[in-house]
Amino acid sequence: MSYLMSNYKKEDIVFTEGKNSVLIDKNGKDYIDFAAGIGVCSLGHANDKILKTINKQSKKILHTSNLYKNETQEKLAKKISKLLGYKTYAFFCNSGAEANECAIKLARKYGTQNFKEKKYEILSLKNSFHGRTIATLKLTGQDKFHPKDFAPYPDGFKFFDSIDEIIENINEKTVAVIIELVQGEGGVKALDKDSVAKLSEVLKQRNLLLITDEVQCGVYRTGEFVASKEYGIKPDIITFAKGLGGGVPIGACVSKEDIFTFGDHGSTFGGNHLVTNVALTTLNELVKLKKSGDLDKNIKNFQKHLDEIIKDYPLIFEKRTGLGLMQGLVLKDSKNLDIIYKKCLENGLLILKSGTNILRFLPPLNIDKDEIKEGFKRFKTSLKCL
Ligand SMILES: *Cc1c(COP(=O)(O)O)cnc(C)c1O
Numbered sequence: 001m002s003y004l005m006s007n008y009k010k011e012d013i014v015f016t017e018g019k020n021s022v023l024i025d026k027n028g029k030d031y032i033d034f035a036a037g038i039g040v041c042s043l044g045h046a047n048d049k050i051l052k053t054i055n056k057q058s059k060k061i062l063h064t065s066n067l068y069k070n071e072t073q074e075k076l077a078k079k080i081s082k083l084l085g086y087k088t089y090a091f092f093c094n095s096g097a098e099a100n101e102c103a104i105k106l107a108r109k110y111g112t113q114n115f116k117e118k119k120y121e122i123l124s125l126k127n128s129f130h131g132r133t134i135a136t137l138k139l140t141g142q143d144k145f146h147p148k149d150f151a152p153y154p155d156g157f158k159f160f161d162s163i164d165e166i167i168e169n170i171n172e173k174t175v176a177v178i179i180e181l182v183q184g185e186g187g188v189k190a191l192d193k194d195s196v197a198k199l200s201e202v203l204k205q206r207n208l209l210l211i212t213d214e215v216q217c218g219v220y221r222t223g224e225f226v227a228s229k230e231y232g233i234k235p236d237i238i239t240f241a242k243g244l245g246g247g248v249p250i251g252a253c254v255s256k257e258d259i260f261t262f263g264d265h266g267s268t269f270g271g272n273h274l275v276t277n278v279a280l281t282t283l284n285e286l287v288k289l290k291k292s293g294d295l296d297k298n299i300k301n302f303q304k305h306l307d308e309i310i311k312d313y314p315l316i317f318e319k320r321t322g323l324g325l326m327q328g329l330v331l332k333d334s335k336n337l338d339i340i341y342k343k344c345l346e347n348g349l350l351i352l353k354s355g356t357n358i359l360r361f362l363p364p365l366n367i368d369k370d371e372i373k374e375g376f377k378r379f380k381t382s383l384k385c386l
Contacts, residue, residue, distance in 0.1 A: 214227055
């Protein structure tokens with residue numbers, strides 16, 4: 001009998017340790033990790049640099065709250081702005097949902113202060129995912145996330161089928177649009193570049209805000225620091241979490257405009273000494289990985305393996321989707337989703353699911369080429385059952 005709430009359905013596997021992109025369970029079985037804790041462990045497991053940072057920092061100070069200055073927070077905020085290439089103001093929190101909550105509050109305050117009639121509506125896309133708090137659930141454009149059990153939900157959120165439809169439905173109440181440039185939970189779908197550019201332009205002309213939720217697709221996941229760079233846009237607000245801390249819980253909301261004033265928002269844990277130090281180390285390592293060319297090599301190599309799978313198993317797979325190391329294989333038959341997922345576990349390979357018929361791959365960004373090779377060997381073995 002468990003003392004945990006029943007909201008998760010967990011696999012009966014207990015991981016006890018890991019190194020790079022390999023995890024070991026308590027029976028000593030090894031797994032190649034193509035999931036990275038849902039895109040969190042961007043530098044894999046037990047990374048030397050992260051280890052050192054945690055060790056060093058834990059001997060000094062872990063937490064002091066936001067009542068006092070924290071120079072690492074300043075450094076991390078500056079680093080993010082420098083990597084973006086334009087001036088931003090950061091707020092640090094502990095998760096993706098919280099980063100989006102911050103974005104919602106920023107947008108609503110912006111909508112109050114900048115127009116004669118308050119604007120407050122935020123538009124999102126169908127199949128998006130923005131978090132599990134009551135507000136971010138409502139922001140999430142999937143009806144299955146709005147069951148009556150949790151009603152009433154807050155007002156001011158609407159979702160639409162496409163970017164064109166969003167543009168058509170902007171009205172006098174609209175203050176912002178939030179998009180995942182590559183939808184994670186909703187099918188590893190990279191949005192169309194021209195549509196995104198058009199949306200960005202329309203919003204700019206009307207002085208409305210573009211928010212990109214880069215909780216999953218940001219922090220080099222797609223090959224650049226942010227997916228917005230791939231899209232050639234400069235969003236007004238960007239939210240981060242998952243990969244930002246290399247495994248420690250940290251989220252960030254960054255904004256071009258400094259909208260909040262004293263007392264508008266806060267978080268006790270947000271951006272404490274431990275997590276900001278680890279995030280800074282993570283970013284420094286990822287910058288090196290990008291500059292050395294290794295990140296681009298890994299992306300190419302990983303995608304090549306996926307393309308081979310598509311070519312070799314045309315009856316099982318329809319196509320590859322995604323960007324960078326945020327990849328999906330679309331299945332022709334959704335029945336195979338759970339079958340392949342389970343077989344991979346049996347064969348020592350961790351992958352993820354997305355939507356109803358997509359296998360999702362979010363490996364550590366510094367994954368080794370031998371780990372990639374071994375992972376795909378196990379993947380092919382797993383396909384034999386079909
Ligand atoms: C995971 C995710 C979230 C929610 O992040 P949490 O840390 O679970 O709160 C929000 N947006 C996107 C795009 C995500 O992938």
